[in-house]
Amino acid sequence: MNDAITVSGLDVRFGASHVVKDVRFTVGEGESYGIVGESGSGKSTILRALSGLNREWSGSITIAGEPQKAKRPPAFYRQVQMVFQDPYGSLHPRMTVDATLAEPVAIHGLGDADNRINRALADVGLDGGFRFRYPHQLSGGQRQRVAIARALILEPSILLLDEPTSALDVSIQAEVLNLLSDLKGARGLTLVLVSHNLAVVGHLCGRVAVMKEGQIVEEATLDAIRSGDIHEAYTRDLVAASRRAHGAITAC
Protein backbone atom coordinates (compact mmCIF):
# COMPACT_ATOMS: atom_id res chain seq x y z
CA MET A 1 0.00 0.00 0.00
CA ASN A 2 1.36 3.40 -0.97
CA ASP A 3 1.14 6.27 1.40
CA ALA A 4 -1.40 8.91 0.43
CA ILE A 5 -0.37 11.35 3.12
CA THR A 6 2.84 11.54 5.11
CA VAL A 7 3.25 14.25 7.71
CA SER A 8 6.33 14.66 9.82
CA GLY A 9 7.56 17.27 12.25
CA LEU A 10 4.55 19.49 11.51
CA ASP A 11 4.54 22.66 13.61
CA VAL A 12 1.98 25.44 13.44
CA ARG A 13 2.30 28.68 15.36
CA PHE A 14 -0.18 31.55 15.49
CA GLY A 15 1.82 34.42 16.94
CA ALA A 16 2.95 33.34 20.36
CA SER A 17 0.72 30.29 20.63
CA HIS A 18 2.08 26.98 19.49
CA VAL A 19 -0.99 25.19 18.18
CA VAL A 20 0.40 22.06 16.55
CA LYS A 21 3.57 20.55 17.98
CA ASP A 22 5.78 18.14 16.06
CA VAL A 23 2.97 16.05 14.62
CA ARG A 24 3.77 13.00 12.51
CA PHE A 25 1.50 10.42 10.92
CA THR A 26 0.98 8.56 7.66
CA VAL A 27 -2.22 7.59 5.93
CA GLY A 28 -2.22 4.77 3.39
CA GLU A 29 -4.00 4.95 0.06
CA GLY A 30 -7.68 4.11 0.50
CA GLU A 31 -7.35 4.21 4.28
CA SER A 32 -9.63 6.11 6.64
CA TYR A 33 -7.75 7.91 9.35
CA GLY A 34 -9.40 9.58 12.32
CA ILE A 35 -8.18 12.45 14.49
CA VAL A 36 -9.99 12.98 17.80
CA GLY A 37 -9.52 15.48 20.59
CA GLU A 38 -11.15 18.45 22.27
CA SER A 39 -11.70 21.67 20.45
CA GLY A 40 -8.56 23.76 20.59
CA SER A 41 -6.37 20.67 20.48
CA GLY A 42 -5.21 21.54 16.97
CA LYS A 43 -7.00 18.87 14.96
CA SER A 44 -8.70 21.24 12.54
CA THR A 45 -5.46 23.19 12.15
CA ILE A 46 -3.76 20.04 10.91
CA LEU A 47 -6.46 19.62 8.26
CA ARG A 48 -6.13 23.25 7.23
CA ALA A 49 -2.38 22.82 6.84
CA LEU A 50 -2.91 19.63 4.81
CA SER A 51 -5.43 21.29 2.53
CA GLY A 52 -3.31 24.39 1.97
CA LEU A 53 -5.76 26.75 3.66
CA ASN A 54 -3.24 27.55 6.34
CA ARG A 55 0.12 28.47 4.85
CA GLU A 56 1.98 29.19 8.07
CA TRP A 57 3.50 25.89 9.01
CA SER A 58 6.87 24.18 9.16
CA GLY A 59 7.84 20.56 8.84
CA SER A 60 7.08 18.31 5.92
CA ILE A 61 3.83 17.28 4.27
CA THR A 62 3.93 14.74 1.45
CA ILE A 63 0.74 14.02 -0.43
CA ALA A 64 0.62 11.21 -3.00
CA GLY A 65 4.41 11.15 -3.12
CA GLU A 66 4.72 14.90 -3.76
CA PRO A 67 6.36 17.04 -1.06
CA GLN A 68 4.08 20.06 -0.57
CA LYS A 69 5.04 23.72 -0.26
CA ALA A 70 2.99 26.32 1.57
CA LYS A 71 1.23 27.43 -1.61
CA ARG A 72 -0.38 24.66 -3.63
CA PRO A 73 -0.82 24.55 -7.40
CA PRO A 74 -4.37 24.29 -8.80
CA ALA A 75 -3.79 20.64 -9.72
CA PHE A 76 -3.39 19.89 -6.01
CA TYR A 77 -7.00 20.78 -5.34
CA ARG A 78 -8.22 18.26 -7.88
CA GLN A 79 -6.62 15.64 -5.73
CA VAL A 80 -7.45 16.90 -2.25
CA GLN A 81 -10.78 18.37 -1.19
CA MET A 82 -12.24 19.29 2.15
CA VAL A 83 -15.71 19.22 3.72
CA PHE A 84 -16.35 21.66 6.53
CA GLN A 85 -18.20 21.38 9.79
CA ASP A 86 -21.05 23.75 9.29
CA PRO A 87 -23.08 23.39 6.10
CA TYR A 88 -24.90 26.58 7.08
CA GLY A 89 -21.68 28.54 6.83
CA SER A 90 -19.81 26.74 4.09
CA LEU A 91 -22.31 27.23 1.26
CA HIS A 92 -22.74 30.66 -0.29
CA PRO A 93 -26.27 31.83 0.64
CA ARG A 94 -26.82 33.65 -2.65
CA MET A 95 -25.61 30.90 -4.95
CA THR A 96 -27.87 28.06 -6.05
CA VAL A 97 -26.69 24.48 -5.67
CA ASP A 98 -26.06 24.55 -9.41
CA ALA A 99 -23.81 27.61 -9.20
CA THR A 100 -21.97 26.22 -6.17
CA LEU A 101 -21.20 22.99 -8.02
CA ALA A 102 -20.40 24.70 -11.33
CA GLU A 103 -17.73 26.93 -9.81
CA PRO A 104 -15.03 24.29 -9.16
CA VAL A 105 -15.68 22.78 -12.60
CA ALA A 106 -15.14 26.17 -14.23
CA ILE A 107 -12.06 26.99 -12.14
CA HIS A 108 -10.38 23.77 -13.17
CA GLY A 109 -11.62 24.03 -16.77
CA LEU A 110 -13.05 20.54 -16.73
CA GLY A 111 -15.97 21.27 -19.03
CA ASP A 112 -19.11 19.19 -19.34
CA ALA A 113 -20.46 20.92 -16.24
CA ASP A 114 -24.05 19.86 -16.82
CA ASN A 115 -23.36 16.14 -16.68
CA ARG A 116 -20.84 16.47 -13.88
CA ILE A 117 -23.32 18.33 -11.70
CA ASN A 118 -26.07 15.79 -12.31
CA ARG A 119 -23.68 12.97 -11.53
CA ALA A 120 -22.34 14.63 -8.37
CA LEU A 121 -25.87 15.22 -7.07
CA ALA A 122 -26.87 11.63 -7.85
CA ASP A 123 -23.76 10.38 -6.04
CA VAL A 124 -24.81 12.06 -2.81
CA GLY A 125 -28.41 10.91 -3.16
CA LEU A 126 -30.07 14.18 -4.19
CA ASP A 127 -32.38 14.20 -7.19
CA GLY A 128 -32.37 16.81 -9.94
CA GLY A 129 -35.06 18.86 -8.22
CA PHE A 130 -32.42 20.18 -5.80
CA ARG A 131 -30.21 21.60 -8.50
CA PHE A 132 -31.68 25.08 -8.68
CA ARG A 133 -32.41 25.58 -5.00
CA TYR A 134 -30.68 27.98 -2.65
CA PRO A 135 -29.08 26.73 0.57
CA HIS A 136 -31.89 28.19 2.70
CA GLN A 137 -34.33 25.93 0.87
CA LEU A 138 -32.45 22.81 2.01
CA SER A 139 -32.39 20.97 5.31
CA GLY A 140 -29.14 20.57 7.25
CA GLY A 141 -28.54 17.06 5.95
CA GLN A 142 -29.22 18.11 2.36
CA ARG A 143 -26.81 21.03 2.71
CA GLN A 144 -24.08 18.77 3.99
CA ARG A 145 -24.75 16.48 1.02
CA VAL A 146 -24.30 19.47 -1.29
CA ALA A 147 -21.05 20.32 0.48
CA ILE A 148 -19.85 16.75 -0.06
CA ALA A 149 -20.96 16.89 -3.72
CA ARG A 150 -18.99 20.14 -4.10
CA ALA A 151 -15.89 18.39 -2.82
CA LEU A 152 -16.44 15.27 -4.93
CA ILE A 153 -17.21 16.97 -8.23
CA LEU A 154 -13.48 17.31 -8.90
CA GLU A 155 -13.10 13.57 -8.34
CA PRO A 156 -10.38 13.91 -5.69
CA SER A 157 -8.57 10.90 -4.31
CA ILE A 158 -8.26 12.37 -0.83
CA LEU A 159 -11.14 13.82 1.17
CA LEU A 160 -10.51 15.81 4.33
CA LEU A 161 -13.53 15.95 6.65
CA ASP A 162 -13.66 18.50 9.47
CA GLU A 163 -16.41 17.45 11.90
CA PRO A 164 -18.74 16.61 9.01
CA THR A 165 -21.67 15.60 11.20
CA SER A 166 -21.40 17.55 14.42
CA ALA A 167 -23.80 20.28 13.28
CA LEU A 168 -26.42 17.70 12.33
CA ASP A 169 -29.16 15.73 14.08
CA VAL A 170 -28.37 12.11 14.97
CA SER A 171 -30.79 10.84 12.33
CA ILE A 172 -29.12 12.99 9.63
CA GLN A 173 -25.69 12.08 11.00
CA ALA A 174 -26.47 8.41 10.30
CA GLU A 175 -27.40 9.26 6.69
CA VAL A 176 -24.22 11.28 6.10
CA LEU A 177 -22.00 8.61 7.69
CA ASN A 178 -23.60 5.93 5.52
CA LEU A 179 -23.09 8.11 2.46
CA LEU A 180 -19.42 8.60 3.31
CA SER A 181 -18.80 4.91 3.81
CA ASP A 182 -20.57 4.13 0.51
CA LEU A 183 -18.44 6.69 -1.34
CA LYS A 184 -15.32 5.38 0.30
CA GLY A 185 -16.14 1.89 -0.91
CA ALA A 186 -17.17 2.94 -4.43
CA ARG A 187 -14.27 5.29 -5.17
CA GLY A 188 -11.47 4.02 -3.01
CA LEU A 189 -11.22 7.45 -1.37
CA THR A 190 -8.62 8.19 1.26
CA LEU A 191 -10.39 9.88 4.17
CA VAL A 192 -9.03 11.96 7.02
CA LEU A 193 -11.83 12.52 9.51
CA VAL A 194 -11.57 15.00 12.35
CA SER A 195 -14.15 14.73 15.10
CA HIS A 196 -14.58 15.10 18.83
CA ASN A 197 -16.91 12.11 18.80
CA LEU A 198 -15.02 8.85 19.13
CA ALA A 199 -18.06 6.79 18.12
CA VAL A 200 -18.34 8.68 14.81
CA VAL A 201 -14.64 8.20 14.10
CA GLY A 202 -14.94 4.56 15.07
CA HIS A 203 -17.71 4.07 12.57
CA LEU A 204 -15.63 5.15 9.59
CA CYS A 205 -11.98 4.78 10.48
CA GLY A 206 -9.60 1.96 11.16
CA ARG A 207 -6.91 4.02 12.86
CA VAL A 208 -7.17 6.99 15.17
CA ALA A 209 -4.79 9.66 16.41
CA VAL A 210 -5.68 11.14 19.78
CA MET A 211 -4.70 14.78 20.13
CA LYS A 212 -4.22 16.88 23.20
CA GLU A 213 -2.79 20.38 23.40
CA GLY A 214 -1.37 20.27 19.89
CA GLN A 215 0.32 16.91 20.16
CA ILE A 216 -0.68 13.45 19.08
CA VAL A 217 -0.55 11.67 22.41
CA GLU A 218 -1.42 8.27 21.02
CA GLU A 219 -2.11 6.53 17.76
CA ALA A 220 -4.11 3.33 17.92
CA THR A 221 -6.20 1.04 15.78
CA LEU A 222 -9.90 0.91 16.53
CA ASP A 223 -9.54 -2.74 17.47
CA ALA A 224 -6.96 -1.83 20.08
CA ILE A 225 -9.26 0.86 21.45
CA ARG A 226 -12.18 -1.54 21.65
CA SER A 227 -10.12 -4.21 23.39
CA GLY A 228 -8.60 -1.68 25.78
CA ASP A 229 -5.05 -2.02 24.47
CA ILE A 230 -4.24 1.66 25.02
CA HIS A 231 -1.46 3.32 26.94
CA GLU A 232 -2.35 6.97 27.50
CA ALA A 233 -4.61 7.97 30.36
CA TYR A 234 -6.18 10.65 28.16
CA THR A 235 -7.21 8.12 25.51
CA ARG A 236 -8.72 5.99 28.24
CA ASP A 237 -10.71 9.02 29.44
CA LEU A 238 -12.05 9.62 25.95
CA VAL A 239 -13.03 6.01 25.50
CA ALA A 240 -14.67 5.95 28.92
CA ALA A 241 -16.60 9.15 28.16
CA SER A 242 -17.81 7.70 24.88
CA ARG A 243 -18.87 4.44 26.54
CA ARG A 244 -20.56 6.32 29.39
CA ALA A 245 -22.55 8.38 26.92
CA HIS A 246 -23.68 5.33 25.08
CA GLY A 247 -24.08 3.23 28.22
CA ALA A 248 -26.62 5.66 29.63
CA ILE A 249 -28.85 4.62 26.76
CA THR A 250 -28.18 0.94 26.50
CA ALA A 251 -27.32 -0.07 30.06
CA CYS A 252 -30.80 -0.80 31.29
Next chain:
Amino acid sequence: MRVETPLLAVENLRVRFHTPTRIVEAVRGLSFTLGREKLAIVGESGSGKSMTGRAILDLVPWPGEVSADRMEFRGQEMMGLDRHGRRAIRGKRISMVMQDPKFSLNPVMTVGQQIGEAYRVHTKASRSEARERALAMLEAVQIREPARVHDLYPHEVSGGMGQRVMIAMMLIGEPDILIADEPTSALDVTVQAQVLDILERLVTDRGMGLIFISHDLPLVASFCDRVVVMYAGRVMETLDARALSKGKHPYTRGLLGCLPDLDHPKDRLATLKRDPAWANGAGT
Protein backbone atom coordinates in the same frame (compact mmCIF):
# COMPACT_ATOMS: atom_id res chain seq x y z
CA MET B 1 -49.86 16.98 52.50
CA ARG B 2 -51.53 18.77 49.67
CA VAL B 3 -50.46 18.02 46.16
CA GLU B 4 -48.12 20.76 45.04
CA THR B 5 -49.32 22.68 42.01
CA PRO B 6 -46.90 22.04 39.18
CA LEU B 7 -44.64 24.94 38.20
CA LEU B 8 -45.94 24.80 34.69
CA ALA B 9 -48.92 23.04 33.17
CA VAL B 10 -49.46 23.16 29.43
CA GLU B 11 -52.43 21.62 27.70
CA ASN B 12 -53.06 21.37 23.99
CA LEU B 13 -50.47 23.97 22.97
CA ARG B 14 -50.53 24.88 19.29
CA VAL B 15 -48.26 27.18 17.31
CA ARG B 16 -49.33 28.05 13.78
CA PHE B 17 -47.66 30.16 11.15
CA HIS B 18 -49.90 31.72 8.55
CA THR B 19 -47.94 31.96 5.33
CA PRO B 20 -49.33 33.20 2.01
CA THR B 21 -49.65 29.67 0.65
CA ARG B 22 -50.59 27.55 3.66
CA ILE B 23 -50.74 27.28 7.42
CA VAL B 24 -47.65 25.68 8.93
CA GLU B 25 -48.28 23.99 12.24
CA ALA B 26 -45.07 23.96 14.25
CA VAL B 27 -46.55 22.61 17.48
CA ARG B 28 -49.75 20.60 17.43
CA GLY B 29 -51.53 19.81 20.63
CA LEU B 30 -48.64 19.52 23.07
CA SER B 31 -49.45 18.81 26.74
CA PHE B 32 -47.10 18.40 29.67
CA THR B 33 -46.55 19.45 33.27
CA LEU B 34 -43.30 20.52 34.88
CA GLY B 35 -42.47 20.18 38.55
CA ARG B 36 -39.17 20.87 40.32
CA GLU B 37 -37.33 18.56 37.98
CA LYS B 38 -35.26 18.29 34.83
CA LEU B 39 -37.57 17.69 31.92
CA ALA B 40 -36.03 17.03 28.54
CA ILE B 41 -37.66 17.69 25.19
CA VAL B 42 -35.92 15.75 22.44
CA GLY B 43 -36.50 15.42 18.73
CA GLU B 44 -34.94 16.32 15.43
CA SER B 45 -34.60 19.86 14.22
CA GLY B 46 -37.94 21.06 12.95
CA SER B 47 -39.88 18.95 15.44
CA GLY B 48 -41.11 22.03 17.29
CA LYS B 49 -38.96 21.78 20.43
CA SER B 50 -37.62 25.32 20.32
CA MET B 51 -40.99 26.73 19.30
CA THR B 52 -42.49 25.16 22.43
CA GLY B 53 -39.97 27.03 24.57
CA ARG B 54 -40.68 30.27 22.75
CA ALA B 55 -44.45 29.82 23.02
CA ILE B 56 -44.20 29.47 26.80
CA LEU B 57 -42.40 32.83 26.94
CA ASP B 58 -44.63 34.49 24.32
CA LEU B 59 -41.65 34.95 22.03
CA VAL B 60 -43.08 33.39 18.89
CA PRO B 61 -42.21 35.72 16.02
CA TRP B 62 -44.81 37.17 13.66
CA PRO B 63 -46.75 35.71 11.82
CA GLY B 64 -46.90 32.92 14.40
CA GLU B 65 -50.01 32.40 16.45
CA VAL B 66 -50.12 30.55 19.77
CA SER B 67 -53.16 28.91 21.27
CA ALA B 68 -53.56 26.59 24.24
CA ASP B 69 -56.42 25.24 26.32
CA ARG B 70 -54.36 25.87 29.41
CA MET B 71 -50.93 27.34 30.10
CA GLU B 72 -50.54 27.84 33.82
CA PHE B 73 -47.50 29.09 35.67
CA ARG B 74 -47.90 28.09 39.33
CA GLY B 75 -51.64 27.96 38.91
CA GLN B 76 -51.82 31.34 37.16
CA GLU B 77 -53.23 31.22 33.64
CA MET B 78 -50.86 32.95 31.23
CA MET B 79 -52.84 32.82 28.00
CA GLY B 80 -55.21 35.59 29.08
CA LEU B 81 -52.44 37.99 30.17
CA ASP B 82 -51.66 41.03 28.05
CA ARG B 83 -48.18 41.83 26.77
CA HIS B 84 -47.19 43.62 29.96
CA GLY B 85 -48.31 40.71 32.09
CA ARG B 86 -46.32 38.26 30.01
CA ARG B 87 -43.31 40.56 30.09
CA ALA B 88 -43.39 40.65 33.87
CA ILE B 89 -43.08 36.87 33.90
CA ARG B 90 -40.55 36.59 31.10
CA GLY B 91 -37.01 36.88 32.33
CA LYS B 92 -38.02 37.16 35.97
CA ARG B 93 -40.05 34.03 36.65
CA ILE B 94 -39.36 32.02 33.49
CA SER B 95 -36.30 32.57 31.37
CA MET B 96 -34.68 30.93 28.41
CA VAL B 97 -31.09 30.27 27.42
CA MET B 98 -30.88 30.46 23.65
CA GLN B 99 -28.98 28.03 21.52
CA ASP B 100 -26.07 29.99 20.16
CA PRO B 101 -24.21 32.57 22.24
CA LYS B 102 -22.63 33.99 19.09
CA PHE B 103 -25.97 35.18 17.78
CA SER B 104 -27.87 35.75 20.99
CA LEU B 105 -25.55 38.20 22.73
CA ASN B 106 -25.47 41.84 21.71
CA PRO B 107 -22.12 42.28 19.95
CA VAL B 108 -21.72 45.96 20.91
CA MET B 109 -22.33 45.66 24.65
CA THR B 110 -19.90 44.14 27.13
CA VAL B 111 -21.10 40.91 28.65
CA GLY B 112 -21.25 42.52 32.09
CA GLN B 113 -23.52 45.30 30.84
CA GLN B 114 -25.84 42.74 29.30
CA ILE B 115 -26.08 40.71 32.46
CA GLY B 116 -26.67 43.88 34.47
CA GLU B 117 -29.32 45.03 32.03
CA ALA B 118 -31.24 41.80 32.53
CA TYR B 119 -31.26 42.56 36.25
CA ARG B 120 -32.20 46.23 35.96
CA VAL B 121 -35.18 45.51 33.72
CA HIS B 122 -36.90 43.70 36.57
CA THR B 123 -35.62 45.55 39.65
CA LYS B 124 -35.03 49.21 40.35
CA ALA B 125 -31.37 48.59 40.99
CA SER B 126 -28.68 51.17 40.45
CA ARG B 127 -25.89 50.68 37.94
CA SER B 128 -23.32 49.84 40.60
CA GLU B 129 -25.65 47.39 42.27
CA ALA B 130 -26.31 45.71 38.92
CA ARG B 131 -22.55 45.48 38.40
CA GLU B 132 -22.10 43.81 41.78
CA ARG B 133 -24.83 41.30 40.94
CA ALA B 134 -23.41 40.66 37.48
CA LEU B 135 -20.00 39.93 38.96
CA ALA B 136 -21.55 37.59 41.50
CA MET B 137 -23.45 35.77 38.75
CA LEU B 138 -20.31 35.40 36.63
CA GLU B 139 -18.67 33.83 39.62
CA ALA B 140 -21.67 31.57 40.18
CA VAL B 141 -21.29 30.16 36.67
CA GLN B 142 -17.62 29.46 37.43
CA ILE B 143 -15.93 32.07 35.33
CA ARG B 144 -12.46 32.38 36.76
CA GLU B 145 -11.78 36.13 36.54
CA PRO B 146 -15.24 37.71 36.73
CA ALA B 147 -13.90 41.28 36.86
CA ARG B 148 -11.96 40.84 33.63
CA VAL B 149 -14.69 38.95 31.79
CA HIS B 150 -17.27 41.54 32.88
CA ASP B 151 -15.68 44.12 30.58
CA LEU B 152 -15.16 41.87 27.58
CA TYR B 153 -17.27 42.01 24.41
CA PRO B 154 -18.98 38.82 23.21
CA HIS B 155 -16.47 38.27 20.39
CA GLU B 156 -13.68 38.19 22.96
CA VAL B 157 -15.05 35.22 24.89
CA SER B 158 -14.93 31.56 23.90
CA GLY B 159 -18.02 29.52 23.05
CA GLY B 160 -18.16 27.85 26.43
CA MET B 161 -17.71 31.13 28.23
CA GLY B 162 -20.40 32.77 26.07
CA GLN B 163 -22.81 30.01 26.97
CA ARG B 164 -22.09 30.52 30.66
CA VAL B 165 -22.56 34.25 30.23
CA MET B 166 -26.00 33.57 28.76
CA ILE B 167 -26.85 31.31 31.68
CA ALA B 168 -25.69 33.99 34.13
CA MET B 169 -27.89 36.52 32.36
CA MET B 170 -30.91 34.26 32.57
CA LEU B 171 -30.35 33.37 36.20
CA ILE B 172 -29.79 36.87 37.55
CA GLY B 173 -33.55 37.36 37.93
CA GLU B 174 -33.67 34.09 39.91
CA PRO B 175 -36.38 32.49 37.78
CA ASP B 176 -38.53 29.57 38.87
CA ILE B 177 -38.27 27.94 35.49
CA LEU B 178 -35.32 27.88 33.11
CA ILE B 179 -35.80 26.80 29.53
CA ALA B 180 -32.45 25.80 28.05
CA ASP B 181 -32.44 25.41 24.28
CA GLU B 182 -29.53 23.16 23.29
CA PRO B 183 -27.35 24.81 25.94
CA THR B 184 -24.42 22.48 25.45
CA SER B 185 -24.50 21.40 21.83
CA ALA B 186 -21.91 23.98 20.79
CA LEU B 187 -19.58 23.03 23.64
CA ASP B 188 -16.74 20.63 24.28
CA VAL B 189 -17.26 17.59 26.42
CA THR B 190 -15.35 19.07 29.35
CA VAL B 191 -17.07 22.46 29.23
CA GLN B 192 -20.36 20.69 28.70
CA ALA B 193 -19.87 18.84 31.97
CA GLN B 194 -19.30 22.17 33.78
CA VAL B 195 -22.43 23.75 32.34
CA LEU B 196 -24.52 20.70 33.24
CA ASP B 197 -23.08 20.85 36.74
CA ILE B 198 -24.26 24.43 37.13
CA LEU B 199 -27.76 23.55 35.93
CA GLU B 200 -27.89 20.49 38.15
CA ARG B 201 -27.03 22.53 41.23
CA LEU B 202 -29.66 25.14 40.42
CA VAL B 203 -32.33 22.47 40.28
CA THR B 204 -31.32 20.73 43.48
CA ASP B 205 -30.37 23.82 45.54
CA ARG B 206 -32.97 26.32 44.42
CA GLY B 207 -35.79 23.99 43.44
CA MET B 208 -35.87 25.42 39.96
CA GLY B 209 -37.72 23.65 37.16
CA LEU B 210 -35.62 23.00 34.07
CA ILE B 211 -36.82 22.36 30.54
CA PHE B 212 -33.85 21.02 28.64
CA ILE B 213 -34.28 21.10 24.87
CA SER B 214 -31.80 18.86 23.09
CA HIS B 215 -31.28 16.37 20.31
CA ASP B 216 -28.55 14.51 22.18
CA LEU B 217 -30.20 11.34 23.46
CA PRO B 218 -27.28 9.92 25.46
CA LEU B 219 -26.82 13.23 27.23
CA VAL B 220 -30.49 13.54 28.07
CA ALA B 221 -30.69 9.96 29.32
CA SER B 222 -27.94 10.57 31.84
CA PHE B 223 -28.80 14.13 32.89
CA CYS B 224 -32.58 14.58 32.98
CA ASP B 225 -35.40 13.06 35.01
CA ARG B 226 -38.10 12.78 32.39
CA VAL B 227 -38.00 12.89 28.60
CA VAL B 228 -40.64 14.07 26.16
CA VAL B 229 -39.99 12.78 22.64
CA MET B 230 -41.37 15.11 19.97
CA TYR B 231 -41.91 14.65 16.27
CA ALA B 232 -43.66 17.03 13.86
CA GLY B 233 -44.99 19.15 16.70
CA ARG B 234 -46.50 16.27 18.65
CA VAL B 235 -45.48 14.24 21.67
CA MET B 236 -44.60 10.73 20.57
CA GLU B 237 -44.08 9.50 24.10
CA THR B 238 -43.07 10.63 27.58
CA LEU B 239 -40.57 8.46 29.40
CA ASP B 240 -38.55 8.22 32.54
CA ALA B 241 -35.05 9.25 31.45
CA ARG B 242 -33.51 6.05 32.75
CA ALA B 243 -36.00 4.04 30.70
CA LEU B 244 -35.25 5.94 27.48
CA SER B 245 -33.66 2.86 25.96
CA LYS B 246 -36.89 0.97 26.58
CA GLY B 247 -38.93 3.50 24.65
CA LYS B 248 -41.55 1.69 22.61
CA HIS B 249 -42.53 4.24 20.02
CA PRO B 250 -40.94 3.45 16.65
CA TYR B 251 -39.68 7.03 16.41
CA THR B 252 -37.81 6.74 19.72
CA ARG B 253 -36.44 3.38 18.63
CA GLY B 254 -35.38 4.91 15.32
CA LEU B 255 -33.53 7.77 17.00
CA LEU B 256 -31.72 5.34 19.29
CA GLY B 257 -30.89 3.02 16.38
CA CYS B 258 -29.03 5.62 14.37
CA LEU B 259 -26.38 6.31 17.01
CA PRO B 260 -22.97 4.89 16.16
CA ASP B 261 -21.61 2.68 18.90
CA LEU B 262 -17.89 2.43 19.62
CA ASP B 263 -18.02 -1.14 20.88
CA HIS B 264 -20.52 -2.61 18.47
CA PRO B 265 -19.57 -1.35 15.02
CA LYS B 266 -22.09 -1.84 12.27
CA ASP B 267 -21.44 -1.71 8.54
CA ARG B 268 -24.39 0.57 8.01
CA LEU B 269 -26.16 2.70 10.52
CA ALA B 270 -29.91 2.36 10.62
CA THR B 271 -31.58 5.41 9.17
CA LEU B 272 -34.80 6.75 10.47
CA LYS B 273 -37.96 5.66 8.69
CA ARG B 274 -40.51 8.36 9.25
CA ASP B 275 -44.11 7.29 9.24
CA PRO B 276 -46.43 10.12 8.11
CA ALA B 277 -49.09 8.66 10.40
CA TRP B 278 -47.07 9.77 13.48
CA ALA B 279 -47.63 13.38 12.55
CA ASN B 280 -51.36 12.83 12.67
CA GLY B 281 -51.41 11.52 16.18
CA ALA B 282 -50.97 7.77 15.83
CA GLY B 283 -49.01 6.38 18.73
CA THR B 284 -49.55 9.25 21.14
